[in-house]
Amino acid sequence: MSEPTKLRWGVLSTAKIGRKQVIPALQKSRLGEVTAIASRDLARAQQAADGLVIGRAYGSYEELLADPAVDAVYNPLPNHLHVPMSIAALEAGKHVLCEKPIALSAAEAEKLLAAGEAHPELKLMEAFMYRFHPQWERVFELIAAGTLGELREVRGWFSYFNDDPQNIRNQSDLGGGALMDIGCYPISMARFVLGREPVGVLARVERDPRFGTDRHAAAVLDFNGGAVATLSCGTQMAPGQGATIAGTAGVLRIEWPFTPPPEDSVRMWLDLDGATEEIVVGACDKYTAQADRFAEAVLNDQPVPTPLADAVANMRVIEAALRSGESGRRVAIG
Structure with missing residues (x-):
């Protein structure tokens, strides 16, 4: 057969x-x-x-x-x-x-x-x-080449406006809220880019008085070794997203880090030695790319690109950020 x-x-x-x-x-x-x-x-x-x-x-x-x-x-x-x-x-x-x-x-x-x-x-x-869009291959090429120098800070933000009480994103018992729905993206991205886990988080969380869900959250993740990530997300804000990766030698700004449009090319800007270079990456449907990578793992009996342990680690950071938001204090992770 x-x-x-x-x-x-x-x-x-x-x-x-x-x-x-x-x-x-x-x-x-x-x-x-x-x-x-x-x-x-x-x-x-x-x-x-x-x-x-x-x-x-x-x-x-x-x-x-x-x-x-x-x-x-x-x-x-x-x-x-x-x-x-x-x-x-x-x-x-x-x-x-x-x-x-x-x-x-x-x-x-x-x-x-x-x-x-x-x-x-x-x-x-x-x-x-988002990890399967080719723009991230370009990001890691620049990092591996030392173009950005030693990485010091990753910044990410993601927002949209949704105040519909019937929407599951606004139902706390179903796992709604900004950090769970979209804050997970910049958290994942920071861990993805820096290649290690944060050791602590200090967060500020604002909750909707009607839904009880977090409608805005901002956090600083301590990655030890001189690197931090500053992140924010909101479910009752103007829609938008962006990311910046800053190192000792250069800064990379990413226009569509999380949901790049499948039909259009995307742009990044590299700030280096006082000059800015625009980097254009061709159109790609990240869902199709993800499906093919997963299928390759199944059909060839290879490990999946992202093991589930990564998902567990991301949840630990989300939980720690929520606890920090409630207490107003830094929470250790790990």
Whole structure:
């Protein structure tokens, strides 16, 4: 029997991020195809399947997990269902790509890590798609070449405006709030760029009096060895994002660090010796790139690009930032 040449995906839920962004990207991938979609409402699943030209629709997640024609599951469910449904998928023999943030807590993320370790034949990864855009390859080329010198500070911010009480991002019991939804990106980026874990955090957190969720958070992460990260996120602010990587020799400014548009090239600016160079990186759908990298790991039985231990570490920082915001004091991490 010949080895499969494409990964057969099943999608849990008809969430907007899946319908509008990830599923079309999976359908464009070289190494994947979407064969099934599930919802707790069969009519909704069938409507999504018809609109996206997906062969099978299921009225429960369990039915999709029992489908032998599904190799891997994409899990874009609300945050509180990330871990239980990902564990259920592993136990059903499916590879899992799960949306960020991986869990509601570091302890819950560790349960998923343990479940993955109990199924070493299956691949499990958190879906931080930004890491797969080629602009980050260019960033690391500059860092490796010493162009920026010794890294001293990473800055990142991410914001949007959403005050809809029905939106899950504004529901604290479902894992809503700025740090969980978008603050996880600059935290991940700082750890990604500096290549190590922070040892402490001092944060300021403002909560919405109606929802109880954090609507704005700012933090300073201490990475020891002379490097820090200054980060902020907000869910009731004008939309925007940006990142800066500053070293002893140069500064790199990134226009679209987290959600670069798939159809357009993106820009970075390198400030070096009093001059500014614009760096342009061609268009890329980061979701398609992520899907192909994950599929390569499955089809070639290689490690996934980002092990789940990275997701657990990111959750530890998020939790520490929230504790610091409540106490107003520095919180150690680790």
